[in-house]
Amino acid sequence: MKGQVSARQEILKGLWDQNPTLRQLLGMCPTLAITTSAINGVAMGLAVIFVLICSNLMISLVRRLVPNQVRIAAYIVIIATFVTVVDLTMKARFPELSSSLGAFIPLIVVNCIILGRAEAFASKNGPWRSVLDAVGMGAGFTVSLTFLASLREILGNGTLFGVTLFPAWEPWVVMILPAGGFLTLGLILGGVNLINRSHEASRRRALVEASRAAAGFALPGAAAGTPARGEA
Amino acid sequence: MDLLLIFIGAAVVNNFVLSYFLGICPFIGVSGRFSSAVSMGMATTFVLVMTAMATWLLQAYLLGPLHLDYLQTVAFILVVAALVQFVEMVIKKTSPPLYRALGIFLPLITTNCAVLGLALFIQLREYGFIQSVVFGAGAGAGFTIALCLMAGIREELELADVPPSLRGAGITLLVAGTMALAFMGFAGMI
Numbered sequence: 258m259k260g261q262v263s264a265r266q267e268i269l270k271g272l273w274d275q276n277p278t279l280r281q282l283l284g285m286c287p288t289l290a291i292t293t294s295a296i297n298g299v300a301m302g303l304a305v306i307f308v309l310i311c312s313n314l315m316i317s318l319v320r321r322l323v324p325n326q327v328r329i330a331a332y333i334v335i336i337a338t339f340v341t342v343v344d345l346t347m348k349a350r351f352p353e354l355s356s357s358l359g360a361f362i363p364l365i366v367v368n369c370i371i372l373g374r375a376e377a378f379a380s381k382n383g384p385w386r387s388v389l390d391a392v393g394m395g396a397g398f399t400v401s402l403t404f405l406a407s408l409r410e411i412l413g414n415g416t417l418f419g420v421t422l423f424p425a426w427e428p429w430v431v432m433i434l435p436a437g438g439f440l441t442l443g444l445i446l447g448g449v450n451l452i453n454r455s456h457e458a459s460r461r462r463a464l465v466e467a468s469r470a471a472a473g474f475a476l477p478g479a480a481a482g483t484p485a486r487g488e489a
Numbered sequence: 490m491d492l493l494l495i496f497i498g499a500a501v502v503n504n505f506v507l508s509y510f511l512g513i514c515p516f517i518g519v520s521g522r523f524s525s526a527v528s529m530g531m532a533t534t535f536v537l538v539m540t541a542m543a544t545w546l547l548q549a550y551l552l553g554p555l556h557l558d559y560l561q562t563v564a565f566i567l568v569v570a571a572l573v574q575f576v577e578m579v580i581k582k583t584s585p586p587l588y589r590a591l592g593i594f595l596p597l598i599t600t601n602c603a604v605l606g607l608a609l610f611i612q613l614r615e616y617g618f619i620q621s622v623v624f625g626a627g628a629g630a631g632f633t634i635a636l637c638l639m640a641g642i643r644e645e646l647e648l649a650d651v652p653p654s655l656r657g658a659g660i661t662l663l664v665a666g667t668m669a670l671a672f673m674g675f676a677g678m679i
Contacts, residue, residue, distance in 0.1 A: 282517065282658050283514075285510075285513035285514055285517065286510050286511055286512070286513045286514070286602045287510075289510040289513060290509065290510035290511075320509030329599075330570055332566070333566055333567070333570060333599075334563060334566075334567065337563040337566050337567075338563060340562055341559060341560075341562050344562065345559060360606055360609045360610065360613065363561070363562045363605070364511075364602050364609070366562055366566050366605060367566070367599075367600045367602045368601055368602075369514055369603050370602060404604055406580040431670070434669075435507060435508045435510065435669045436666045436667070436670040436673065437666070438510070439663070439665040440662070440663060440666035440667075443655070443659050443660070443661075443662030443663035443665075443666060444659075446655075446658055446662065447652070447654045447655040447659040450653075450659065451654040452661045453651070454654060461652070472624075
C-alpha cells in the first residue's frame, strides 16, 4: 500500500510527476482559453485551487455516505456549489477580472482535473491527504497556467502582468489569438517530454553504472529499484 | 437569415473548439480514429441540441420567474448529466451496435465543457427558444467538423516522422494551432 507516502511527496507529485496540465493533459479548455495574460492565468489557478481544496475535503468527508451508483452526480453537485461560491465572489469583488475570464469561471464545474481528483483520490483517501493532494494538483495547474500565460503575454503583447517589458517590441498578435495558445502549449509539452526523456536516460545510465560497481557484492538489477515514480 | 447566421457563426466562424476552446478534451482524446470521431460528433451534437432546449426552458419557466439565477450552474450541470444518462439509455435500447461503438465516450459527454458552455452562452446572449436550438445545432456541427478534420489528419500523422518528444499530444496541439490559423480566415464572414 502507499500509506507511507509522505505529506511532502503528496504535494510535490502534483507539481511535476503528475502535473495535471503538462503530464496528464487534464483541464485543457481553461488552460488554452484564458491564458492570454499572466494575471488571468494566476486568477484562474487560484479559483481552481479553492474549488479543488474545498471539493476534495468535502468529498473525502462524505465518501462513505454516498452510494456508489450516484457518486458522480453527488460529486458534481458538490463541485458546482463551490464553483458558484467562487463565481459570485469574483463578480462582487473583482468585476473586471471576472468579466475577462467570462464563462470560464462557471465552467470550472466541468474541469476534468477536479472531477478526476475526486474520483481518483478524494473518494479513496482521508480528508487530510485529500487536501494535500488538492494543494499540490492546484499548484501544478496554477504554475503551468501562469507559465503559459506569461509566455503568451510577453510575445503577444510585450508585457508581463501588464508591465511593459520591451517598449520597442513588435507584438506577435497571433500569440494572443487561439492559434497561439495551441502552438505554445504544444511546444511546451514537447519541451517537458524532452526534459523527462533526458532525465530518464541519465537515470538509467546511473543505474547501470551503479549495478556494475556493485556487481562484486550484489546481483545487478537488484540494486536500487525506483519507487519514486508516482503511481495513480 | 438571422438563424442561418447563428448557425454558421457557431459552426465555422466562432468554432467552439478552435476559437472558444470548448471541448478540447474529447478533441484530443477521441480524435485518433476517424470512425469514432464521427460517432462522437453525432452523439455530442444530439446532446447539445437537447441541452439547448432543456436549459432554455428551465431558465425561462423555473429559474427566471423564481429569481433563482444563482442556481444556474448547479441546475444546468444536473440537467446535462440527466440528459446524457437519458441519451445513453435510449441509444442502448434502440441501437445496441451504436451503443457499443460509442462505449465510454458517451458518459464522458457530461464533462464536455462545450455542453455546459453552450447553456451559459445562450443565457449570456439572451437567445430565444428557436435561436437556442439553432445555436446548439451549429455548435454541434462545428464540433463534429473540427473532430473529424483532426481525426483525418492524425490518421495520416501515424505514418509521419514526428520528433519523439512531440509524439502524441504535442503534435496534436501543433496541428490544432495550424487549424485554428486556417479557421481565422472565416473571421470576416459575419
